[in-house]
Amino acid sequence: xxxxxxxxxxxxVERGVSLVAGGIAIILAAIEIPHLLKNTYVTxxxxxxxxxxxxxxxYHLVVSTCQxxxxxxxxxxxxxFLEIIIFGAAIIIFAxxxxxxxxxxxxxxxxxxxxxxxxxxxxxxxWLMVRAFRLxxxxxxxxxxSNRAAREQAKARKEGRDVTPRAPRPARGSKVSTEPxxxxxxxxxxxxxxxxxxxxxxxx
Numbered sequence: 001x002x003x004x005x006x007x008x009x010x011x012x013v014e015r016g017v018s019l020v021a022g023g024i025a026i027i028l029a030a031i032e033i034p035h036l037l038k039n040t041y042v043t044x045x046x047x048x049x050x051x052x053x054x055x056x057x058x059y060h061l062v063v064s065t066c067q068x069x070x071x072x073x074x075x076x077x078x079x080x081f082l083e084i085i086i087f088g089a090a091i092i093i094f095a096x097x098x099x100x101x102x103x104x105x106x107x108x109x110x111x112x113x114x115x116x117x118x119x120x121x122x123x124x125x126x127w128l129m130v131r132a133f134r135l136x137x138x139x140x141x142x143x144x145x146s147n148r149a150a151r152e153q154a155k156a157r158k159e160g161r162d163v164t165p166r167a168p169r170p171a172r173g174s175k176v177s178t179e180p181x182x183x184x185x186x187x188x189x190x191x192x193x194x195x196x197x198x199x200x201x202x203x204x
Contacts, residue, residue, distance in 0.1 A: 014128060017127070025084050026085075028084050039074070084114070100128055
């Protein structure tokens with residue numbers, strides 16, 4: 001079976017994708033920097049018009065949507081900016097440390113904080129969780145490898161053979177001990193007084 005250290009860690013591909021996700025978070029934080037320096041206008045959009053031919057104040061009609069320019073103070077942007085910086089940096093740190101759980105948790109928080117803008121982080125989190133599931137169940141995180149292992153196990157189960165998946169090679173950077181485990185001496189079973197016949201003493 002695949003060691004727990006391999007399942008909870010990140011391979012080379014997963015680490016690279018996680019670092020890209022952390023870079024996206026830093027870019028989003030950089031986009032918000034101008035909003036932290038001065039007052040800015042934000043467009044609030046109401047529901048699309050269906051029956052009413054007008055918009056309620058302070059909204060005005062733009063094409064078929066009611067919109068309103070709202071002046072925002074820099075202090076309104078600081079909470080979101082700090083969330084992006086902190087959890088984006090956390091994704092990068094956990095990716096460098098090859099910690100799958102840390103990347104998943106930080107990505108989920110960013111998705112919840114950014115809503116639609118956080119969809120890339122939701123995609124990365126789902127991808128990492130699916131690969132961990134495949135690695136744990138089939139011994140291979142890839143789509144083709146897990147499908148091949150599933151077919152082999154189904155064939156072995158049909159023929160009545162052992163269906164235990166073989167452990168793949170450990171991912172680069174993951175520390176898995178390769179030393180053989182010392183076999184424990186197995187003590188012979190104690191003789192049963194009920195079923196073991198008495199042995200006659202040997203003649204000297």
